[in-house]
Amino acid sequence: MDLTLIARDGVFAAADAARVGLDKNALGRLVKDGRCLRLAVGWYAIAEGAPPEREQLHRLRSIAFGRQFRMRAALSHHSRLVLAGLPTYAAPLDTVHLTAWAPAAGGVSVSRPGVRVHRQVAGLHRPAADVAGSLESHRPRAVPVAYAAVQAGLLAGPQAFLVAADAALRAQAATATELSGAVAVFAKHTGIGPVRSALSLVDPQHESPGESRTAFVLSMLGFELEPQFEVVAEGRRYRADFRIRGTRVLVEFDGAVKYADGDRRVLFDEKRREDVLRRDGWVVVRLVWVDLSDPDGLRRRVMAACALAAC
Incomplete structure (x- = not known):
């Protein structure tokens, strides 16, 4: 079986495999034979050569959880940055982070080993449903890069924000105005003070x-x-x-x-x-x-x- 036929961005669900006749036992054999990698319950990636390094593994797991939760949450924090190919600092890559589209009771709507879905923030709204069968329906949704940079800073400190923000400006993945706006959006969040103070240091001339x-x-x-x-x-x-x-x-x-x-x-x-x-x-x-x-x-x-x- 050519797994590329059912994978999107190198990732596929057990449900995708079931549609072409690959049951749990067949997937277990493919994992044992080194043809695919188990990312999480019900999610797999095509194995290509050497085992993926930590950041690449996080990217694959982000795609998997992003697809699983795509109608209720968007990839955020360092997971969004990794998906965009931007650098991170002090990122806990053992956990994929998402942010909910809709309000949830308490601060975190989902929290279990490997994945956290944070409460909704201003400016994020549930998008319209995709056209059935379109390529977009297989891709995870993601918060704006500027939001993710601020969220990374809230999670790991102002240096994490600065590393992401500098790279985002350099790659034209965000603008200075968007970064300032994102800091304002998170104005009432714990830890925003140090992130706000680092905003004045953001400079795309920082090349690494x-x-x-x-x-x-x-x-x-x-x-x-x-x-x-x-x-x-x-x-x-x-x-x-x-x-x-x-x-x-x-x-x-x-x-x-x-x-x-x-x-x-x-x-x-x-x-x-x-x-x-x-x-x-x-x-x-x-x-x-x-x-x-x-x-x-x-x-x-x-x-x-x-x-x-x-x-």
Whole structure:
């Protein structure tokens, strides 16, 4: 049986399988043989090569629960962000989050292992029914990306909001106006204060989650930043992730990705670039993920760099 005939976006329900003669036992054999993956009760994904990584597995489970609840709720929070291909931070990827179209008693209308359906929020209304048999009837519904970014922040803190909001602006998945409007929609929700304060830091020039988090931490430490700062040194133009405004201190966030393949040319080019900048009087502070979890140490490093640049 060609499972692609019954799957949508790589996901199918047991009911879909039953229509082509695949019962519970047959699905069990397909799972055992590695041809499909069980996502939740009654939901499966086509298995393609290596087991899906955590974020991809969350995407598949989001599609499954999004289809299961599509007439009563929309994918939201980090689940909506993952579906849109946007980065997340501190997201609890073991649980798919949705938001109800209609009011429900209490704060959460469904809460069980693996899935939560949150209460309705302003501006979300039950959509009209799809045309029977249309492709749209097989796709999960989702809240606006701006709402999801704010919800992610309410769930995991302001850095989670900033990472999502920066990426959404950069991908043109949301606008600054939509983000401000979403913050206003959630004005009475617990935890909105820190998210609202991070709104002023949102900038599509933050080109990665690491840069978004660097901007947040350094701003909270009292440093004023200029992102994507251009420097001309020895006749060449260079761009740094940040400059500490009013100083000759540059800040670079180094994720592991660009060094992952072990290409020595990358390391050599980075060293040569930094040597040129230093000869021109710039002090470069390089950060990695662990530095962002040590604000006191980070403050001392940046202050020392500012003192050195002023010599």
